[in-house]
Amino acid sequence: NAGVMQNPRHLVRRRGQEARLRCSPMKGHSHVYWYRQLPEEGLKFMVYLQKENIIDESGMPKERFSAEFPKEGPSILRIQQVVRGDSAAYFCASSPTGPNTGELFFGEGSRLTVL
Amino acid sequence: GDSVTQMEGPVTLSEEAFLTINCTYTATGYPSLFWYVQYPGEGLQLLLKATKADDKGSNKGFEATYRKETTSFHLEKGSVQVSDSAVYFCALRPLQNSGGSNYKLTFGKGTLLTVNP
Numbered sequence: 001n002a003g004v005m006q007n008p009r010h011l012v013r014r015r016g017q018e019a020r021l022r023c024s025p026m027k028g029h030s031h032v033y034w035y036r037q038l039p040e041e042g043l044k045f046m047v048y049l050q051k052e053n054i055i056d057e058s059g060m061p062k063e064r065f066s067a068e069f070p071k072e073g074p075s076i077l078r079i080q081q082v083v084r085g086d087s088a089a090y091f092c093a094s095s096p097t098g099p100n101t102g103e104l105f106f107g108e109g110s111r112l113t114v115l
Numbered sequence: 116g117d118s119v120t121q122m123e124g125p126v127t128l129s130e131e132a133f134l135t136i137n138c139t140y141t142a143t144g145y146p147s148l149f150w151y152v153q154y155p156g157e158g159l160q161l162l163l164k165a166t167k168a169d170d171k172g173s174n175k176g177f178e179a180t181y182r183k184e185t186t187s188f189h190l191e192k193g194s195v196q197v198s199d200s201a202v203y204f205c206a207l208r209p210l211q212n213s214g215g216s217n218y219k220l221t222f223g224k225g226t227l228l229t230v231n232p
Contacts, residue, residue, distance in 0.1 A: 003158060033218060040224065043220070043222040045218070103149075104218075
């Protein structure tokens with residue numbers, strides 16, 4: 001059973017470009033969470049999605065960042081007009097049911113570098 | 116708000132040495148506490164957890180005890196192996212209905228452990 005798959009593993013962008021990070025949850029999981037780890041910091045919650053719905057985006061910056069989890073296909077975290085401060089590791093996690101009932105399964109992370 | 120402070124790394128040990136990675140937390144009420152491990156090239160994996168005071172989580176020879184009086188959840192292993200080399204993250208999850216959203220895990224910065232043969 002494949003785990004949470006994230007791609008790309010490493011992404012380099014120049015300031016002002018767009019970054020798209022993809023996350024395929026574990027089979028049978030319909031809840032997805034994105035976390036960000038800035039240099040020298042712990043992982044921090046960004047957004048929680050179910051299929052076609054954003055449940056909680058309180059941890060996501062209000063501008064330039066968006067997330068979706070369509071009916072078909074992976075969840076996408078999109079960062080428009082990237083700046084150097086967006087350089088970080090972005091982790092996706094999934095769970096089979098709501099977060100109250102079990103652990104979160106994490107992917108390997110996508111490391112974004114903004115030049 | 117909630118926070119987790121864990122031991123600064125990196126930590127380098129010889130095989131069969133004793134390991135302690137300190138973790139302390141601040142949170143409202145009685146959160147659940149976790150240790151996650153990230154092996155090179157892999158995602159974070161849950162290593163062990165404890166959901167109430169005095170609980171001991173254990174797995175793969177690692178142990179951690181939920182100490183409410185000291186707000187700590189230190190990770191220990193009596194004899195480390197080269198295969199234990201990884202980054203270890205301490206994390207907490209707020210108690211449901213404590214005012215926090217319990218899918219918002221709060222993580223420490225991670226501690227890199229390297230075990231030499």
